[in-house]
Amino acid sequence: MNYDILARYYDALVKDDEATRHWVHWIGSAGSTLLDCACGSGEITRQLAEKYEDVQGMDLSPAMIEAAAAKDTNHQVTWSTGDMTDLSGFGTFDVITCLCDSVNYLDEAGFVRWLDQAWTHLNPGGYLYFDMHSQDRIDEFREGYAEAGTFEDGTQVQWLIESEDNVLYQDFAFYLPDGRTLQEHHLQYIHDPEFVRQELEKRFTLESVVTDFDLPGLQPGEKYFYICRKKETA
Template sequence: MYEGFARLYEQLMPKALYRDWVTYMTLYLPEGKSSLDACQVLDLGCGAGNLAKALLATYENLNYTGVDLSQQMIDLARSKQLSAEFSVQSMTDLAKLGQFDTVVSFCDSLCYLVDSPWQSVFQQVYDHLRDGGVFLFDCHSLGTLHEFDGFLYHDSNEQGAVLWSSELANPDTVQHHLEIFLKQADGKYERSVEDHFETTYSISEIVQWLYEVGFYTVYPSSAFDQEPASDESGRLFFAAYKYKNG
């Protein structure tokens, strides 16, 4: 996933989004913490390391671990030479990881789990959070998913271009078709094709699953916590806390 697109994705993603995600993280700190500094953070679907870069620019004592299924994304993340750990790993298998104060999964990463139950990821996240820890993530709303039907987009930069079209594969799944043109050393362009699939669920289902695995407080919102959440919102945000004994 994102193998051919990784180089372009790095250039095309608005950097301001990462600052917005950092700000959102400061709204929901782990219980007993007054800052993200010195917190241990796990990022599921970390991409090219831009969230890590934004976090560490402000919180130099933060301990960051990022995992992503794309080798090229992890290579880009490691090339930034940050004080962080990056590994190629699926968010569906966290068995080898330790305990964290905060676990995040942004940029709709969970939506790519079309064939894996979100409840399984929620349970693993819960198990890898310290007491009082918080799980923060975003995802498409059902309304946004349906709006992708017939979506067309194109963009380019000095490294290449992407043509992006989307359609509903079924009522609950959108298929993104990407044609990628990457500029080579000889000035020619190499074409590759990727198909990505995303799904999502209703707010009530997501909240129910979070409670079922053990989270004791869940805060859904939209627009980086600026608006109430609805199934017609653009991007949904969730903050789920693990109970802190004592």
């Protein structure tokens, strides 16, 4: 899983302007500096740059960062490649975000490492915002999900999702006009909300948890949204 193929088609496949507005509104303004982990193609990151003085976007995929930087014609964001479980090359921020179920690419150990890094790189009283797949996604994809389409350049895509235990398997196949086939395989981990709560409370004050942006608490839905504030000690 590296997104280097998917980066070419990511916006055409999943871009959702209304959802982007919801994310930006949900985050609000909680300081002047922000780091967006796993920023992808930068759609949300660039809009957050309208609300924060200093915004940095980082992603594991060089191709994603290249695509994000190409759209940032006003140079509002500082872009970099990196692993969000190791933020040692970064300073500290008022806000750290990780959106669009990106934390689900981390297994339990990786999630804990990311929380430790987020705590270390937040300013005193800083905020952590993230969302993740709900438990309902396991049942939703247990029998499999398939989507197909054609992009403007003639490339055809097949997107398959299946779940087994607490893992989502996503397979992408891109059939290019020149006859080539490109494939990517992704794994995502659905985390137990109790495990998430326990790990968060070791490091943060859990200020808000909602489902699908506006349903209070953990309810049936697609995503859980967490707002956490850094504790003085962890």
